[in-house]
Amino acid sequence: MTKSSLSVVIAGIAFKNPVFTASGTFGYGNEFKNYTDLNKLGAIVVKGLSLAPRQGNPGPRIVETPCGMLNAVGLQNVGVDAFIKEKLPFLKKLKTHTIANIFGETISDYVEVARRLDFAGGVAALEINISCPNVKKGGIVFGTDPNEAHKVVSAVRAATKLPIITKLSPNATDIKVMVRAVEDAGSDAVSLINTITGMVIDIAKRRPALATKTGGLSGPAIRPIAVRMVYEAATVAKTPIIGMGGIMNAQDALQFIMAGAAAVQVGTASFVDPDAAVKVVGGIEDYVTRNKTSVRGLIGAARG
Amino acid sequence: MKVQTAKILYNKEAAPGYFRIGLSWKKPAIKAGQFVMLRVDTGGDYPLRLDPLLRRPLGVYRSIGAGVELLYQVVGKGTRILSEKTAGEFLSLLGPLGNGFPAPPKGKKVILVAGGMGIASLFMFAARLKGATLLFGARAKAETAVADDFKRLGLKIKISTQDGSVGKKGLVTELLKDEITDDSVVYACGPAGMLKAVSRICHSGGVTCRVSLERAMACGIGVCLGCAVKTNPHAGRSDNRVYQMICSDGPVFDAGDIDWDAF
Numbered sequence: 001m002t003k004s005s006l007s008v009v010i011a012g013i014a015f016k017n018p019v020f021t022a023s024g025t026f027g028y029g030n031e032f033k034n035y036t037d038l039n040k041l042g043a044i045v046v047k048g049l050s051l052a053p054r055q056g057n058p059g060p061r062i063v064e065t066p067c068g069m070l071n072a073v074g075l076q077n078v079g080v081d082a083f084i085k086e087k088l089p090f091l092k093k094l095k096t097h098t099i100a101n102i103f104g105e106t107i108s109d110y111v112e113v114a115r116r117l118d119f120a121g122g123v124a125a126l127e128i129n130i131s132c133p134n135v136k137k138g139g140i141v142f143g144t145d146p147n148e149a150h151k152v153v154s155a156v157r158a159a160t161k162l163p164i165i166t167k168l169s170p171n172a173t174d175i176k177v178m179v180r181a182v183e184d185a186g187s188d189a190v191s192l193i194n195t196i197t198g199m200v201i202d203i204a205k206r207r208p209a210l211a212t213k214t215g216g217l218s219g220p221a222i223r224p225i226a227v228r229m230v231y232e233a234a235t236v237a238k239t240p241i242i243g244m245g246g247i248m249n250a251q252d253a254l255q256f257i258m259a260g261a262a263a264v265q266v267g268t269a270s271f272v273d274p275d276a277a278v279k280v281v282g283g284i285e286d287y288v289t290r291n292k293t294s295v296r297g298l299i300g301a302a303r304g
Numbered sequence: 305m306k307v308q309t310a311k312i313l314y315n316k317e318a319a320p321g322y323f324r325i326g327l328s329w330k331k332p333a334i335k336a337g338q339f340v341m342l343r344v345d346t347g348g349d350y351p352l353r354l355d356p357l358l359r360r361p362l363g364v365y366r367s368i369g370a371g372v373e374l375l376y377q378v379v380g381k382g383t384r385i386l387s388e389k390t391a392g393e394f395l396s397l398l399g400p401l402g403n404g405f406p407a408p409p410k411g412k413k414v415i416l417v418a419g420g421m422g423i424a425s426l427f428m429f430a431a432r433l434k435g436a437t438l439l440f441g442a443r444a445k446a447e448t449a450v451a452d453d454f455k456r457l458g459l460k461i462k463i464s465t466q467d468g469s470v471g472k473k474g475l476v477t478e479l480l481k482d483e484i485t486d487d488s489v490v491y492a493c494g495p496a497g498m499l500k501a502v503s504r505i506c507h508s509g510g511v512t513c514r515v516s517l518e519r520a521m522a523c524g525i526g527v528c529l530g531c532a533v534k535t536n537p538h539a540g541r542s543d544n545r546v547y548q549m550i551c552s553d554g555p556v557f558d559a560g561d562i563d564w565d566a567f
């Protein structure tokens with residue numbers, strides 16, 4: 001079995017393996033350099049970047065749930081300019097791709113962030129997080145309204161030559177409609193799922209456990225939902241799918257690939273084990289070797 | 305600083321609900337006040353247990369010949385599972401993490417203030433001090449089981465319990481009010497309410513106070529941004545972050561930097 005049995009091509013980019021880190025769970029990469037071999041990753045997807053730095057939400061920001069966790073970090077990040085100046089030089093030196101996850105409160109925010117990253121160089125692709133409220137549209141979340149999603153992706157498409165991955169929200173009514181909308185707007189791939197809105201109540205304090213009341217659920221608790229959504233998305237998608245949600249090991253990752261994903265992202269698992277994503281690479285390699293196949297040969301294998 | 309598999313050397317109940325666990329760890333270079341993230345699962349490569357999912361932060365109580373000893377109280381499902389582990393089993397350990405306590409300035413009267421399990425983070429620090437005073441507040445006698453460890457270090461110890469079962473009846477902050485002088489420096493670890501009160505007492509006396517903070521953690525290494533604590537706008541800091549991370553910027557902070565109203 002050659003190394004290339006792991007490689008995949010998405011949005012014109014060749015990835016040496018299909019395992020990426022998920023945005024918001026791997027910082028800007030450098031935080032993990034002492035814990036894992038960054039060069040073994042298919043790609044590093046960095047923490048969501050906005051035009052201006054964001055301080056994030058008050059605490060408590062996280063609470064553990066059965067087989068998962070809720071987070072309400074509030075998209076705290078250093079901002080696109082500090083990312084380019086302070087974080088990107090380290091990432092450029094690695095033998096893996098950097099994918100910049102971006103978000104905004106208005107369409108013009110998204111566009112400007114995309115432009116600056118395009119200009120900076122060293123970023124392989126953009127991942128547009130559309131699970132954010134549009135402040136100019138009364139806070140309606142881009143990712144739950146196909147028209148809004150279409151608008152934001154079209155605008156970013158016009159502003160950059162970089163490949164675009166659109167990260168879909170599981171809180172949309174019909175994921176298939178969202179896939180079509182963003183593909184029509186020029187998205188080169190879709191990634192899903194982002195976190196699912198949830199709540200925990202602290203019965204001693206008689207109030208929600210998180211300061212913001214609700215938060216995003218991640219971890220193994222959401223995996224069956226995520227696999228189902230990837231499977232559904234694959235029924236209509238013309239572009240590659242990147243699947244995620246609760247992946248802890250290679251077996252979990254293979255479920256997503258067999259449901260139709262060309263690659264996967266490892267999120268919450270990196271908190272439990274900072275080497276988790278690299279272990280997933282190893283486990284997938286074992287599987288394809290043992291079964292004399294390739295990752296490409298497994299994509300959508302569970303589809304009738 | 306890699307994840308390692310640690311063998312449990314012993315795990316014994318020091319007092320009802322309070323355990324000392326010894327973990328093998330070759331040559332740990334640990335600073336007083338640092339902590340570890342423990343997975344209450346087997347030490348194997350893949351987590352077998354998905355619930356509880358996250359690691360648990362625990363302070364390093366002290367170094368022992370073959371490793372470290374941690375002190376913990378059973379409060380929920382993670383610590384309960386931990387308490388059922390026996391010698392010879394393995395745990396996955398990440399650490400040491402965090403900044404630890406800065407050495408006290410020379411010539412100052414050092415006062416340590418511990419509330420309940422907060423005592424666990426102070427032993428290594430206390431072991432390096434001479435002539436310090438420990439003020440130890442607990443709910444009841446059972447929580448003060450480790451006071452003897454501190455006595456053996458030669459510290460001056462004053463205890464208060466809420467039920468009066470040992471020491472003075474009342475809160476540890478009352479002891480602090482009697483003890484504090486202009487030339488004191490205070491190090492405190494304990495529940496939020498206590499830390500707030502200690503910080504207030506120190507602030508009004510113009511006394512430097514360092515606090516070790518606790519908040520739920522997912523990663524322990526500054527990436528999930530979950531353990532944020534709100535800090536005061538601070539001219540001396542190189543960045544202008546409003547939130548600091550307890551795991552990577554702390555857990556020890558200058559009490560004057562914390563926005564206590566938001567804590």
Ligand SMILES: Cc1cc2nc3c(=O)[nH]c(=O)nc-3n(C[C@H](O)[C@H](O)[C@H](O)COP(=O)(O)OP(=O)(O)OC[C@H]3O[C@@H](n4cnc5c(N)ncnc54)[C@H](O)[C@@H]3O)c2cc1C
Binds near residue numbers: 063339383384555
């Ligand atoms: C830096 C640091 C050092 C600590 N050192 C010690 C120590 O030496 N000895 C000791 O007994 N305890 C210590 N704690 C508290 C300890 O982490 C919690 O008691 C423990 O996580 C509870 O887990 P559980 O599953 O039993 O409780 P559960 O209530 O079931 O836990 C649910 C979730 O809340 C979190 N959580 C609950 N209580 C706390 C808390 N007080 N602080 C942070 N997270 C919490 C858990 O980690 C878990 O994610 C420390 C906490 C921090 C942040």
Ligand SMILES: Cc1cc2nc3c(=O)[nH]c(=O)nc-3n(C[C@H](O)[C@H](O)[C@H](O)COP(=O)(O)O)c2cc1C
Binds near residue numbers: 167265269
């Ligand atoms: C603490 C935390 C922060 C996150 N931040 C972001 C973010 O900034 N942008 C984004 O698109 N997704 C973010 N996510 C979502 C993850 O990238 C991922 O979609 C989700 O957690 C599901 O995968 P998992 O179950 O493997 O974690 C975050 C998730 C967590 C847990």
Ligand code: FES
Binds near residue numbers: 526527528529551
């Ligand atoms: S626990 Fe993740 S940032 Fe502190």
